[in-house]
Amino acid sequence: MYLYDEFDRTLLTERVSEFRGQVARRLSGELTEDEFKSLRLMNGVYLQLHAYMLRIAIPYGTLSAVQMRRLAHVARKYDRGYGHFTTRQNIQFNWIKLAQLPDAMADLADAGLHGMQTSGNCVRNITTDQWAGVAPDEIEDPRVWAELIRQHVTLHPEFSFLPRKFKIAVGASDHDRAALRIHDLALRMHKNGAGEAGFEVMVGGGLGRTPFIAKTIKQFLPVRDVLTYIEAVLRLYNQYGRRDNIYKARIKILVHDKGGEQFGKEVDAEWQNIKDGSLALDKDVIADIATRFQYPDYEKLLDNPPELKAAQADARFATWHANSVSRHKQSGYAIVTLSLKPIGKPTGDCTADQMDKIADIADRYSYSEIRVGHEQNLVLPQVAQRDLPEVFKALDAIGVATPNVNQISDIIACPGLDYCSLANARAIPVAQEISKRFAEPNLAKSLNRLHVNISGCINACGHHHVGHIGILGVEKNGEEFYQISIGGKADENAQLGTLLGPAVPYDDVVDAVEDLAEAYLALRERPDELFIDTFKRVGVEPFKERVYATR
Amino acid sequence: MTSPLQQKIKIAGPSVVTANRLGDGAVVYRTARHQWTTDIADAAVVSNATAATELLTPAKADGINAVDVYVAPVKLEDDRILPGNLREQIRMRGPTIELPYSYGA
Numbered sequence: 001m002y003l004y005d006e007f008d009r010t011l012l013t014e015r016v017s018e019f020r021g022q023v024a025r026r027l028s029g030e031l032t033e034d035e036f037k038s039l040r041l042m043n044g045v046y047l048q049l050h051a052y053m054l055r056i057a058i059p060y061g062t063l064s065a066v067q068m069r070r071l072a073h074v075a076r077k078y079d080r081g082y083g084h085f086t087t088r089q090n091i092q093f094n095w096i097k098l099a100q101l102p103d104a105m106a107d108l109a110d111a112g113l114h115g116m117q118t119s120g121n122c123v124r125n126i127t128t129d130q131w132a133g134v135a136p137d138e139i140e141d142p143r144v145w146a147e148l149i150r151q152h153v154t155l156h157p158e159f160s161f162l163p164r165k166f167k168i169a170v171g172a173s174d175h176d177r178a179a180l181r182i183h184d185l186a187l188r189m190h191k192n193g194a195g196e197a198g199f200e201v202m203v204g205g206g207l208g209r210t211p212f213i214a215k216t217i218k219q220f221l222p223v224r225d226v227l228t229y230i231e232a233v234l235r236l237y238n239q240y241g242r243r244d245n246i247y248k249a250r251i252k253i254l255v256h257d258k259g260g261e262q263f264g265k266e267v268d269a270e271w272q273n274i275k276d277g278s279l280a281l282d283k284d285v286i287a288d289i290a291t292r293f294q295y296p297d298y299e300k301l302l303d304n305p306p307e308l309k310a311a312q313a314d315a316r317f318a319t320w321h322a323n324s325v326s327r328h329k330q331s332g333y334a335i336v337t338l339s340l341k342p343i344g345k346p347t348g349d350c351t352a353d354q355m356d357k358i359a360d361i362a363d364r365y366s367y368s369e370i371r372v373g374h375e376q377n378l379v380l381p382q383v384a385q386r387d388l389p390e391v392f393k394a395l396d397a398i399g400v401a402t403p404n405v406n407q408i409s410d411i412i413a414c415p416g417l418d419y420c421s422l423a424n425a426r427a428i429p430v431a432q433e434i435s436k437r438f439a440e441p442n443l444a445k446s447l448n449r450l451h452v453n454i455s456g457c458i459n460a461c462g463h464h465h466v467g468h469i470g471i472l473g474v475e476k477n478g479e480e481f482y483q484i485s486i487g488g489k490a491d492e493n494a495q496l497g498t499l500l501g502p503a504v505p506y507d508d509v510v511d512a513v514e515d516l517a518e519a520y521l522a523l524r525e526r527p528d529e530l531f532i533d534t535f536k537r538v539g540v541e542p543f544k545e546r547v548y549a550t551r
Numbered sequence: 552m553t554s555p556l557q558q559k560i561k562i563a564g565p566s567v568v569t570a571n572r573l574g575d576g577a578v579v580y581r582t583a584r585h586q587w588t589t590d591i592a593d594a595a596v597v598s599n600a601t602a603a604t605e606l607l608t609p610a611k612a613d614g615i616n617a618v619d620v621y622v623a624p625v626k627l628e629d630d631r632i633l634p635g636n637l638r639e640q641i642r643m644r645g646p647t648i649e650l651p652y653s654y655g656a
Contacts, residue, residue: 051576082651418646
């Protein structure tokens with residue numbers, strides 16, 4: 001866990017006090033809505049279809065049990081008893097009252113939580129691998145770098161009025177679990193020929209109405225240069241990013257227009273002016289941040305202990321273990337994914353009671369640590385393998401042990417038209433119906449890893465462009481239709497999906513997904529060939545023929 | 552050239568003026584008495600641009616009770632006022648899905 005210092009606490013306290021005054025002035029009429037809107041957005045407060053929504057940052061997806069309980073408290077006291085975990089490792093509360101927002105924020109600030117920079121044209125919450133610090137394939141904990149960047153960009157005056165929002169992600173493993181290449185800027189740690197750790201820098205990724213995969217503009221950036229280089233990228237974006245057209249304001253448009261190579265050259269030129277300045281990191285600064293991440297005092301344990309072997313006789317446990325438990329860097333420990341995708345229920349939602357119990361389970365079995373992944377699931381990152389049978393029972397009892405992680409019902413979906421004022425169509429009910437259609441465990445398992453992503457509008461909060469099956473809700477003459485694409489992926493080989501054909505009406509979406517699943521089963525060469533690999537081998541046409549044969 | 556703020560409203564059928572209440576974001580409708588109500592049955596229904604403008608202009612000027620004011624379509628069935636499209640249905644009735652608190656742990 002990261003330990004906040006007095007500076008962090010003072011910042012949050014002062015921010016809550018400031019916002020309390022702004023809310024009071026708005027409610028009294030002293031501030032107009034035009035004047036107030038940008039102030040509330042700076043604190044993560046949106047106005048949605050039926051109520052205000054408060055978005056709270058969970059930096060690099062790391063939560064303590066204390067913080068999770070505080071989220072439960074806010075859900076219960078100020079909202080309707082639940083929250084929604086998002087694809088940017090944030091949580092959203094959908095029913096907050098404006099007058100109560102300052103009190104809710106004060107309660108959150110007591111636990112080091114806030115909504116700053118979860119909205120507006122600034123650097124948003126820095127995201128990373130939800131397995132950071134425990135992944136066996138990791139070079140080092142990427143959260144140290146995410147935290148360094150977070151500290152530098154928080155309330156940074158030069159980067160508080162960018163042309164548009166700016167999303168940064170950091171990864172340090174071979175396998176990309178943080179969707180790096182769909183971010184405005186991403187850092188991937190790797191080692192050079194001399195064995196030194198540094199970063200590949202990728203810029204200009206993003207989805208929305210103009211999707212792009214990020215381009216690599218620096219193959220190897222020494223760690224000392226992380227802040228200066230990001231500063232150079234942001235300066236260039238601040239200077240040349242378009243402010244005349246909101247749809248062309250993201251850095252991806254600038255990078256695309258200039259070309260990745262030219263953009264990289266211009267960044268390098270800017271960087272030369274500042275690379276040896278005060279933002280160049282010395283080892284002491286890096287070490288200071290690193291020491292504030294505290295790791296458990298692991299016991300010396302062996303893999304596959306007797307308790308785990310014995311529990312495998314229970315078929316339900318064995319299924320869950322095979323699906324939701326992953327290898328830890330420390331022998332005798334495991335990483336446990338908690339599915340927030342119960343069959344037929346909204347994706348990513350978590351009730352206050354569930355939050356409290358997850359906090360209890362984390363205290364007892366995971367050194368009080370919880371993570372949030374961009375797939376809208378939670379993770380207990382520090383579980384001793386001997387405790388897995390007890391952990392399963394505890395998670396199963398509260399409905400977060402559905403063994404569907406990475407399966408077709410582990411759907412990423414935005415809130416869609418059920419909540420969002422920008423949406424054109426619903427996303428959650430589509431996800432619910434798909435998960436019900438594929439509820440039979442053996443059917444879902446037979447489909448192997450298959451990611452379905454659903455967005456309720458072109459803003460693509462459900463990352464539909466990078467779903468193996470991507471579904472985009474559109475509105476035609478007052479009716480909901482859905483464009484389907486296939487072949488997208490958000491991993492280290494990220495690519496955008498290919499549009500299948502004309503949009504299908506709401507009532508046909510689940511049937512179309514079933515057609516795609518059946519086509520995959522018929523087309524694959526081997527039982528272990530993944531949907532995405534079958535697509536790569538045969539292309540879009542056989543899938544297209546199957547879906548539109550009867551439509 | 553007409554300013555965007557002065558452009559005429561185009562409406563294709565019966566409509567109401569709607570907004571979100573400042574204090575809690577709840578969906579509200581403008582009444583014939585130029586008040587706000589949460590009950591669409593009490594909303595003033597207009598069917599031409601002139602009447603819509605007359606209802607909308609003071610509604611927009613009331614910046615302390617409601618925000619994001621706009622004209623929305625409705626359907627009239629058996630003297631009842633019903634939302635005119637799915638978005639307005641969801642605004643009035645809430646999400647179309649079972650909310651999580653009803654199946655809490």
